[in-house]
Amino acid sequence: MSRFWSSLTHDLKPYVPGEQPRIADLVKLNTNENPLGPSPRALEAIRGEAADTLRLYPDPQASALRATLATYHRVQPEQVFVGNGSDEVLAHAFAALLKHDAPLLFPDITYSFYPVYCRLFGIAYETVPLGEAMQIRIADYRRPAGAIIVPNPNAPTGIALSRREIAALLEQHPDVPVVIDEAYVDFGAETAIPLVASHRNLLVVQTMSKSRALAGLRIGYAIGDADLIEALTRVKDSFNSYPLGRPAQAGAIASLEDEAWFQQSRARVIEGRERLTRGLKSAGFEVLPSLANFVFARHPAHEGAALAAALRQHAVIVRHFTAPRISDYLRITVGTDEQTNRLLSALSRILG
């Protein structure tokens, strides 16, 4: 407690990201990073920006990147917003669009940053419990709401909604902003972007950290009606005019231009997920049906915290959450086949 802090600062409960340990020969399956790596074209574009021109500010509107995203996703540039990772895009969305008199709704088990943003921006919220099978039930959102945010696939369960279900949610609540957080959508789920044309209240948020393997570069974006994008831009331009540096803008554009790499990356993660799921099931785990680049799994005979600690002894790091309903589970990133093998062999030693 400090007399120099604002009262807001005292009240915050910051998000705790998965750790980035520096341990040699570690099997790092805790932060859903992509095993294949970024497009070589993106790397080349970043190298090209390591030049004298770095003395100049980047384009504050990131016009070229927004135009490229617009073409890629078949929308207009005015329907695209970019930010420093999808976490920053989400932060601006919470401030610009999700704060209203009626409460914001999101699932009780979901991305744990959402309640952190609510505290930062003073947003009243209500959580909607997942069903028995840990699935989001759209019918349960039929209640008064100032706004709604739902990840699709949900995190950390990995379970996805169909585009038809998202459309049903939008039609339940045509008068309030609905954000679909699609950080993991490229690994088999359906994006809601085609619904933007017919739903002025829809904002879709995506990231280049997972399917484009650019977590180290910090690029996220949102697609929605120009009116929603203008709200994000107003908040962004009241916070930081230049969130994306020149290497980030160039790398992102080049990544979008390498569709073959992107498709290869997606396919490899999807294959790896099936392999990981089979291996975990053979080892006695229950595995939720994931369409993300991770699986959420529990062992009927072993506590999640104990398993995570034991894996760490074998230099395998997975993510464990202590929240109610999910403390038995481990969230395990889909890595390379070799990483999956090392995980499974560590588990077989731990489980005896």
Add this chain to the structure above:
Amino acid sequence: MSRFWSSLTHDLKPYVPGEQPRIADLVKLNTNENPLGPSPRALEAIRGEAADTLRLYPDPQASALRATLATYHRVQPEQVFVGNGSDEVLAHAFAALLKHDAPLLFPDITYSFYPVYCRLFGIAYETVPLGEAMQIRIADYRRPAGAIIVPNPNAPTGIALSRREIAALLEQHPDVPVVIDEAYVDFGAETAIPLVASHRNLLVVQTMSKSRALAGLRIGYAIGDADLIEALTRVKDSFNSYPLGRPAQAGAIASLEDEAWFQQSRARVIEGRERLTRGLKSAGFEVLPSLANFVFARHPAHEGAALAAALRQHAVIVRHFTAPRISDYLRITVGTDEQTNRLLSALSRILG
């Protein structure tokens, strides 16, 4: 006006950054960029990060960069905060440290982002008029305050306070946070960092965009008591865990390790400023005594807006502000000698 926007969004008046036009052969003297360019070592470090490891998240705490900054500035790593440009660092400082019951004080003529942050975070503020010579008068800050922020040198005047004057300000207000925004300090003014050891209420904010010519990479930082830094970290970790990508962290470290380049860059800007000042005075301008990498100048016979527009016709872009007291002035970046020559020759044609 949109029903989907939060009420905050409606109330914002976003900051407008200097434009980044894409005109060939333009003399761009509007956003205080460094003519020399970044250290070749920084560029090499950025190229080194264009690698497979970009698939991994960066260190959210930027520990290596903070340690390097701590060594460089002779403080402890716990006394260092880093962000996505000094604008982001300032944004977090406004939320974390500058919002109190009593009003925030800052000069009436200063960085125009300050009132924008106040509106974003709902901070009450009072402006303190500059003196007749456009200087900040510390004695005028002897009034009730919840917090204080002062740029040193001030922008857009370029006029600096001495470290002794900053110390006097700190001693006037030992019980409230005082932020010294030193974006331009490396071009001849005295940094307040040595005062951090004896003043728990002091936060010094610096940037790598100007003296280190890394505007395109987005790196800012703050130095202060660990208690103030903790407040910034709490807000940052409630907003975006990973504001600095891997290329940015590596480039910043390498830049700090190239002291010779930094000193050369500073010296060249200081020399260029003297040359620009002499040229403008010869052309009939009044030039405020600047210790920044820009000068603030007015011509007794010509309006600022008209001069800026005329210069633009000659492909020379400078910054003009419409605010009272400064609408007659132009803010002109210290460029290369060739850019200064082109500016002066355009002025001589305009002024006849």
